[in-house]
Amino acid sequence: MKYPYETFKREVSEQLACAITAVYGIEADVKLEEPKGMADVAYPCFSLSKQVGESPLKIAETLAKRVEGKWIARVEAVRGYVNVFVNTDMLAAQLLPQIQEMGDSFGSQEEKHETVIVEHTSANPNGPLHVGRARNPIIGDTLARLLRFGGYRVTTQYYVDDMGKQVAILYWGATHLDMELPEHEKEDHRYVGFYQKAASLMETDESVQREIEEIVKRAERGDRTLLNEIRSIYGKVLEGMVESLKQLNITIDEFVEESRFIFDGSTERVIRELEKSEYTGRDGNALYLDMEPFGVHGRDKRFYITRNDGTSLYATRDVAYHVWKGEQADMLINVLGEDHKLEAKFVEVALRLLHKKVPETIFYSFVSLPEGKMSTRKARVVYLDDLIHEARERALAEVLKRRERDDKIDHIAHHVAMGAIRYNIIKVRAEKPIVFKWEEALNFEGQSAPFIQYAHARCCSILRKAARTPSQVDPHAEYGHESERELVKTLARFPDVVGEGVRNRNPSAVAEYAHELASCFNAFYRDCKVLGSPEEEKRLVLVAATRQVLRNSLHILGIEALEEM
RNA sequence: GGGUGCGUGGCCUAGCCAGGAUAGGGCGCUGGCCUUCUAAGCCAGAUAUCGCGGGUUCGAAUCCCGCCGCAUCCGCCA
Structure with a gap:
């Protein structure tokens, strides 16, 4: 499986390695970072500085000028780092059709025959x-x-x-x-x-x-x-x-x-x-x-x-x-x-x-429990069934605040409740101890399953109301708004998150990512009007892609991707 | 006593394996946003000696050593 973000990163590595060899005559092992906020990928020049006896600032300046490619939109030299920004139009053009084609399997890895x-x-x-x-x-x-x-x-x-x-x-x-x-x-x-x-x-x-x-x-x-x-x-x-x-x-x-x-x-x-x-x-x-x-x-x-x-x-x-x-x-x-x-x-x-x-x-x-270790014999215990029951009651109450009683209400309440329970446990890494608190376990806001389910439901709602779903993704569509570009990049990272999660046997990473994606979509939702906008067509593609990746993330987490809430 | 794991704002947590730039989120708190695609949402603000002390390094939440605290184990139990 070839995923576009990987291709981008490989291009940057190759470009940097090439530039380093050309300028300093060294075969360097280019390890890229993915810093939040600073750049999409970055290369710190400090260790190279030691080898070649030149200041990191100077090296960064020199390398930045030599790094280019179709995946690379912009390169900056900042305080000894080569900061590289992905070409989001290129990324979108590769990524969005792939998500559409692969659907439920987008982000998955090749059959390992194991x-x-x-x-x-x-x-x-x-x-x-x-x-x-x-x-x-x-x-x-x-x-x-x-x-x-x-x-x-x-x-x-x-x-x-x-x-x-x-x-x-x-x-x-x-x-x-x-x-x-x-x-x-x-x-x-x-x-x-x-x-x-x-x-x-x-x-x-x-x-x-x-x-x-x-x-x-x-x-x-x-x-x-x-x-x-x-x-x-x-x-x-x-x-x-x-x-x-x-x-x-x-x-x-x-x-x-x-x-x-x-x-x-x-x-x-x-x-x-x-x-x-x-x-x-x-x-x-x-x-x-x-x-x-x-x-x-x-x-x-x-x-x-x-x-x-x-x-x-x-x-x-x-x-x-x-x-x-x-x-x-x-x-x-x-x-x-x-x-x-x-x-x-x-x-x-x-x-x-x-x-x-x-x-x-x-x-x-x-x-x-806050009062100490769980013990069935000391009756200091919260049974899973009690939690399930309580979560469902609470979820039903929340759903009733938001919609009329209909035939979907039990389905929604059930999956909000079960999602909340699963997410609350899985978001914390296994080796961390957990002190069970009712108010946390029944939290339906912030970093919780319902937050993610809600973002998914919003996607569904937009797509439902759209006059038509574009069957073909326009490869020349440009995403000019910052929130659109951030969303494209976040979507593109999903396969990496899966890969790392698998390698580290760490399902919490997927929980973390799902929240990040939902949050990123909420920013897009706030900034970019979809329906009735002149950019409706291409934004619908982005919404459909987001729905798909949220769905795939939730599927890994064993949580229902609700279409309405 | 020994082993293992954990220790990040008031609370919870990501980052630690593969060391890099202003430590990222969430809850709670203060203030603001629903005639516009679902406000389970969004925005702004306050809050951090990354348990403590050394070391390695140009650079440490991250690696090494010591200490402290919590958890867990050291049954001819399961």
């Missing part, structure tokens, strides 16, 4: 998702969308821990406790009561603890009947969780149960292979991996692979899962909470020892 599995969410199905956990599916789903746009073939997986303690507690509760369950239309909210009660009983009652441990042991030994029973309980909870995700426009391609790697013998094989390693040792009968040689330091450098009785541990089964997963795709990416860093390191080391594919991991920091 398959990727993005594992995300993978929460224990013992109760409803809370806002903290929701960061995982939002990052995971957006990343998956971004990678798809970046040319990868992506599938998503949710690893279901169906034989762990959490699910065993839920199962014990559901089968032993006779209790009044809360009224709720979703099963995850009803069943979590069993989990909570059982978990607190387990702390005080040793016999309960023993029974739960026994369930775990039986599950680990591959008791199919029991595992089926357990599934019949957690399955309902999981369904509820999946339903919440669906509200947010998140679906997961495949659910993989942990017990599968007991049944197929792969966990056992992992253990047998690892015990041959020089890095593993025995503590009694328990097998462990010494993590010290792999840069892990702390109170205890041993990471256990089996218990004293030879049974596997969660992390060991996770290794088996990754061995299997690695056979399904060229590349593996996991989205995990930062508390899983050590476990992920262990999985990575184990996979290296087994000569298997190692996953990349995106770690995200926790979402806390």
Whole structure:
């Protein structure tokens, strides 16, 4: 895929490299900057100054005179920088037809013929998702969308821990406790009561603890009947969780149960292979991996692979899962909470020892509440469903301020609400901690999804009212207004944003860009009358292009590009 | 104790990987803009020792070292 802004930048680099060689006789590695406001691209002459012993100001002056080309509108030498401005008419002439032709795929990258599995969410199905956990599916789903746009073939997986303690507690509760369950239309909210009660009983009652441990042991030994029973309980909870995700426009391609790697013998094989390693040792009968040689330091450098009785541990089964997963795709990416860093390191080391594919991991920091860490047991928690409900109410109220009740109103309110939730989470980089605040999560103004959706709706509104949509883009159209030119340049940067986002596995960059584009369009909207203007025709082309790129950005973010609001 | 991540106006955040010019946004605050394509918008204004201290460099929010604060991990749990 050839994008025009790239061509422009390449021309500038080549021109500069050429000029440097001609004047100073050096092969220079021309690294361009894209400073905001100063120029479209700039070349600082300071390091060259050192090499050739001439002042940066002088060099900039000299080079500026020699840089020219059809993509270059203007070159200036300012304080040791060569500042280059793109020819926006040339850019528009190349870019706008391309956006029109490529449509929904504008900005995407060439098919890479590589398959990727993005594992995300993978929460224990013992109760409803809370806002903290929701960061995982939002990052995971957006990343998956971004990678798809970046040319990868992506599938998503949710690893279901169906034989762990959490699910065993839920199962014990559901089968032993006779209790009044809360009224709720979703099963995850009803069943979590069993989990909570059982978990607190387990702390005080040793016999309960023993029974739960026994369930775990039986599950680990591959008791199919029991595992089926357990599934019949957690399955309902999981369904509820999946339903919440669906509200947010998140679906997961495949659910993989942990017990599968007991049944197929792969966990056992992992253990047998690892015990041959020089890095593993025995503590009694328990097998462990010494993590010290792999840069892990702390109170205890041993990471256990089996218990004293030879049974596997969660992390060991996770290794088996990754061995299997690695056979399904060229590349593996996991989205995990930062508390899983050590476990992920262990999985990575184990996979290296087994000569298997190692996953990349995106770690995200926790979402806390102003009053502290989220905790289901301390009832200090905001459930995702409560946020969804609240967001929808609030969105509906806002829509009702602006339009009469009609058949579109629920659709609009729903997508404003879900967009706001997704955007609020994804706009912050994964490694930053988030303190959840209702007023921020339900913000529909400023840097938010509704702001972007609104700009999109404005585009749609103009295009709807236009007498006709120009089918052909006039290649000689000139965009004289500053706001038009800024818009053209911002549109042209979209493919770069996608490329960088893919390379850095950073979906937040797309969120940032979408806001910038919407904001840039709002300036155009303010300054440039479209309908009824003598420049209507060419401005409609620009509006259509903006609508398309906003739409593509929103698509990556998993947010509905609303046509009306 | 050790590892890892984070620390940018009152609050939130981009920029950090690949060091460059007046640190870009948003919320909130003050004041202004709807007979004109949707005011979920726009304009103007106030607010910043880029956690602290060193170092490298012509140049550091960005790289290196030390310190402080917050988070997280260091279970034969998951």
